[in-house]
Amino acid sequence: MTDTLQSVTLNINDAIYVVQVEPRYTLADVIRSQCGLTGTHVGCEHGVCGACTILLDGEPVRACLVFAVQAEGMAIRTVESLSTGDDLHPLQSAFIKHHALQCGFCTPGFLMLLTGALEKDANLSDEELRDVLSSNLCRCTGYQNIIKAARAAADEMRQVACPEPHET
């Protein structure tokens, strides 16, 4: 098998990783085991649960359904890119504030799903948000608080993107 290894250059969170992969290696496995970024979780390996959701050129994608070789030349973003030190992304803060996680296993996938969706359109309606969120599975929370957190973060991200004019 090892003779099928090939060198692939991945751009993950603005860092370059040169990895040796077989064509069959999933991007999720390579991100985790070779790049050491274990925040991307593998929950089903058949594209249903969404725990491994990452952003590929800004689009939320199941990393278990992509081969690492396919991701060469694309901008990959994982949950590790969201915060800098203690400075959390609005979605991360909202998830904590609204108790939108329990075991936390599905959380990185939800955060990346929402990051991708809200960066594209922070004006999603409640119904549109629910529609986006129904892409991923959570077994602990019953989604109620994830929806609340997503709403709160969307509102905050919209404020940041286009702050309301101050009254003078």
Added chain:
Amino acid sequence: MLIANQDSATIIGRPVQRLEDPPLVRGEGRFADDISFPGQLYMRVVRSPVPHGRLIGISIGDALACPGVSAVWTAADIADIPPIDFRDTRVESLVPYRQPVLARDRVRYVGEPVAVVFANDPYLAEDAADRVIVEIDELEVLMSADDVGEFSEGRTTEPMVVRQSYGDVDAALANAHRVIELDLYVGRHSGVPLETRGAIARYDKHNDILELHGAAKVPHRNREQLARMLNRSLSAIHLFESHVGGGFGVRGELYPEDVLVCVAALRFERPIKWIEDRREHLIATNHSREQRHLIKAAVDEAGRILAVDDVFFHDQGAYVRTHGARVLEMVSGMLLGPYNVPAYRVAGHYRLTNKTPAATYRSPGRYEGTFVRERLMDAIAAALSIDRVDIRRRNLIPKTAMPYARELKALGDEVVLDSGDYDGLLHKALDRAGWAKLQKDVGDQRRAGQMVGLGFSMFVEKSGLGPKDGVVITINPDGAIEVVTGGASLGQGFETVIAQICAGTLGCEYHRIKVVHGQTSRIEHGIGAHATRATVMTGSATREAALILREKVLDIASRLLQTDREQLTILNGLVMRGNEPKGPTLALAEIASRFASEADHASAGVSAEGWFHTEHMNYPYGVHIAQVRIDPLSYAVCVEKYFIAYDVGRAVNPMLIEGQLVGGFAQGLGGALYEEFLYDARGEPLSVTFADYLIPTAYEIPFVDILLTEDAPSPRNPLGIKGAGEGGVNGVGAAIASAIDDALHAPGTIRALPVTPARLHDAILSNTAVSAHGKKSTPMTTATGVPDRPMSKEGR
């Protein structure tokens, strides 16, 4: 990041943010698959493709020749390892039905481990596992617990019947105004956490210590069991719990894979890593719930229950697992819920089939029992034309009767309901939901042509299983406070709750507390986290330890501040004179530092150990109310509104309790409408992906309105706490069934869960058929034969 108000004086009872969250939202959690050790081998399990058969031979040559493969084992390689034993009550009659770690001469379900491959890469291990050739002589399968077959020579597939009774049931049945009979079925479903199982074993040869990482739920108990199985002393095995991606009863049991990684780590003297994939999870991790109940109630003219007689059949699957007969014991001991029942008889038939073995799943025995009991209450109401609310009110145990001894046992414990105001909570729940307005609104919707209905269920949960738990709290000289417990975290917020209790009792800030759990190397004793016992037992032990520690701190502070200790208080980590908050203060760090130097061991700090003992469990209770709409074309059921009223005795963190209740509801709804492990007639599992086994998404879950009450604190612990882990799931199947009946104007239509569109369609057709023959369309008042039980998707 943490909310501003974390005053230690009022920290117990406040919805403060979780200590667990920051690393988890950053992707810095350490789940099982995030744990790796240099030089590790990856284990891959070869599983039986056949539900029942004689194992003729296993050919491993091709697999051994694969690149990267170190070894392939079959049962012969681990002949010295005994079957996996009971973790709790040993039941002699079940002993021959325990599961071997690898199948020996028979396979009994699709997914049963028959061999394992060890390789230096997970992809290569999987490649090699595909090359193991298993030769099996197929035997006839037994796929329903309605039937009894032969398990092995001289042994049937029914090793035991769990029986309990009191009062004269036969006389009550003979003399009753009416006898109501039902035939009910709860489908096979389970916890299915988002993180699959994982186990990583490492052998530290120099110190002769075997380590098992990826432990969950009950690390101390599993350590004892592993020590027995591997013939090692307790001090030579340690289990390490890290982050756990959901448990729900199934994760953290001792499974064949846990034993295999340990044995291999010892033999190869290399770390062994095993991570389950999702297909494996759905056929190898404990299933749960599947039961058929034939229940009868004798009632008087007013609908008062005179007796309940239940015979049920529990589909255990292929083997007995660690829990033995506990699910059946819980069904039989808790079936009666909040009602007064003068005479009762139950017989639970423990039956094996050729399916994945079953055990506990969140609210085990109660989700099933509540569905059965509340269907019965609705049937009594329909038969006597009494309102569904009234029939319950007439039968509830009154508040004045507490404590109320049931003359029954559950989990080996006498069921003595400790406190409760069931009627009071029913009132509050109906008020909160606006029951009268809901009925009016539903009437309006119906006139507009919609199929909508309301339903509800009442139940009693249990929590705080004893007998004891102990905790050690230490204030380090640098001020860091550590609580060491043998409890476990499955994601429920254990660290936060324990920190709140410690902070509130000791008088320090909760976010400065580190709660250590699930590490057998840190504390000798531990009860883990199961049976909704962590907050009650570990929480109460934490309080005891904090009280003792507080006394020690005040002793020292009283000397240093030259003040009577009665005048001192501890608030937010500072000791001060009670009435002079601006006077001299002493930080806990200073006290710990002083104590350490006086005690002549400079780094130790000041610590205390506390224990909590209890003789009985306690009993929280709840009411669920559902409003559903049926799509007349697809027969899909949509939950429009849902209310949960739950009395938790005392809420340590209401936000986390609400989280538990809503999360539990979502799981309960899965079991009520979507989730089911199906098999075809030949025993082939059909629910092996998330496309077949349907977990509810954000789309299916409505907003859940929660009323959390503290009307009946438990007299069995000083804080009055009752557990909240299982109250969200318990009543869902029952409430949804009741609401669907109501939407159809046909009480008794729903006799089986989950109510899939196909099952609902069939149930409606059979109602119509009954009506067409001129009979009453309330089939619940007669025995109705076998509920529809799909064996194949085609059949649905």
